[in-house]
Amino acid sequence: MVPLRDSSSSAAPRGPVVAVTGAATGVGAQLTERLAASDEIKQVVAIDERRGECAQAQWHILDVRDPAIAEKLRGVDVVVHLALDLDLETDAAARTAYNVRGTQTVLTAAAAAGVHRVVLCTSAMVYGALADNELPLSEDAELKATAEATGVGDLLEIERLARRAPRAHPGLNVTVVRPAILVGGTDTALTRYFESPRLLVVAGSRPAWQFCHVDDLCSALEYAVVEKVDGDLAVGCDGWLEQEEVEELSGIRRMELPSAVALGAAARLHRIGLTPSPAGDLAYTMYPWVVSVSRLHDAGWRPQWTNEEVLAELLEEVAGRRTVAGRRLGRKDATAAGAAGATVALLGTAALVRRARKARRRL
Numbered sequence: 001m002v003p004l005r006d007s008s009s010s011a012a013p014r015g016p017v018v019a020v021t022g023a024a025t026g027v028g029a030q031l032t033e034r035l036a037a038s039d040e041i042k043q044v045v046a047i048d049e050r051r052g053e054c055a056q057a058q059w060h061i062l063d064v065r066d067p068a069i070a071e072k073l074r075g076v077d078v079v080v081h082l083a084l085d086l087d088l089e090t091d092a093a094a095r096t097a098y099n100v101r102g103t104q105t106v107l108t109a110a111a112a113a114g115v116h117r118v119v120l121c122t123s124a125m126v127y128g129a130l131a132d133n134e135l136p137l138s139e140d141a142e143l144k145a146t147a148e149a150t151g152v153g154d155l156l157e158i159e160r161l162a163r164r165a166p167r168a169h170p171g172l173n174v175t176v177v178r179p180a181i182l183v184g185g186t187d188t189a190l191t192r193y194f195e196s197p198r199l200l201v202v203a204g205s206r207p208a209w210q211f212c213h214v215d216d217l218c219s220a221l222e223y224a225v226v227e228k229v230d231g232d233l234a235v236g237c238d239g240w241l242e243q244e245e246v247e248e249l250s251g252i253r254r255m256e257l258p259s260a261v262a263l264g265a266a267a268r269l270h271r272i273g274l275t276p277s278p279a280g281d282l283a284y285t286m287y288p289w290v291v292s293v294s295r296l297h298d299a300g301w302r303p304q305w306t307n308e309e310v311l312a313e314l315l316e317e318v319a320g321r322r323t324v325a326g327r328r329l330g331r332k333d334a335t336a337a338g339a340a341g342a343t344v345a346l347l348g349t350a351a352l353v354r355r356a357r358k359a360r361r362r363l
Helices: 026-036 092-113 152-168 189-195 214-225 243-250 259-271 279-286 294-298 307-318 331-347 349-362
Strands: 017-021 043-048 058-061 078-081 117-121 173-179 181-183 199-202 211-213 233-235 254-257
Touching (some): 017 026, 026 214, 078 092, 092 117, 092 152, 117 152, 152 173, 181 189, 181 214, 181 307, 189 279, 189 307, 199 243, 211 307, 214 233, 233 294, 243 307, 254 259, 259 279
Parallel strands (some): 017 043, 017 078, 043 058, 117 173, 173 233, 181 211
């Protein structure tokens, strides 16, 4: 007679060992918790410049630009690189240096450590917001964005590094995940759009709004980690909202301006340092950049949030905040802006420009 095998000792080990960079905050923290709780993940290695709250992860405290990260990746099967700085207030040159150098270092270190797959997260913004974009864009559509919007230049460079990595490091697979407008504890030029007392609409434009909740992004990243889906992926809610639907759901009235006025004012205000958002950010509120999520759908993934639900969540998050032309106002300024309306605030930018010019002359 053959003795029965002990099922506990013969059970196959759980799935891959996964490292997450940027694991202490934001999307990285949420993904680390999710993977640590998954039966499909063997172990989570968390990497950040400070320790996060996930007790189940193995923590390494270091900057992702440090070549020593290669040693921390020994024995790791998959790396999810989420250590990106897209803060509107960060100096642009410092932000680019961190984002690009960090991604370069992680890709090189992963290859040196024998990592099988790296998952990078950029944004659907890399497709570009253009008047003639199809609705929706295919995931294989050409990346037509320029470096004129906040952080998009960094994301395009990361996309270039992703394409080059498998050729430079044979055996290393790279997956890029591109979320639509990300909502859930995020602060971007696009979420600040909904903090304005009026929704700026550029005359003749054709905006279309597609959101992505952080929960859905994390579930899509997990699909990539366990190799349920391959290739470059877009992720977001199904479908999109027209501008009129956004205004009706939000209850925020529009303020329509000619293109030359809106873009000219945005460029001047950014140039003299009064707003963090360059004029290029406006394109993403003017023209469609809605993406298909067909690869994830084909793999069985479905978003848990609708565009309407994510918009409601966003409006709840930004309640009480006031932003004009991308600049978040203090309480006193916000009260004035709310009482006078966005028209007065925008007309007042001319006075701000004149005041800034006079101040520079006195220096």
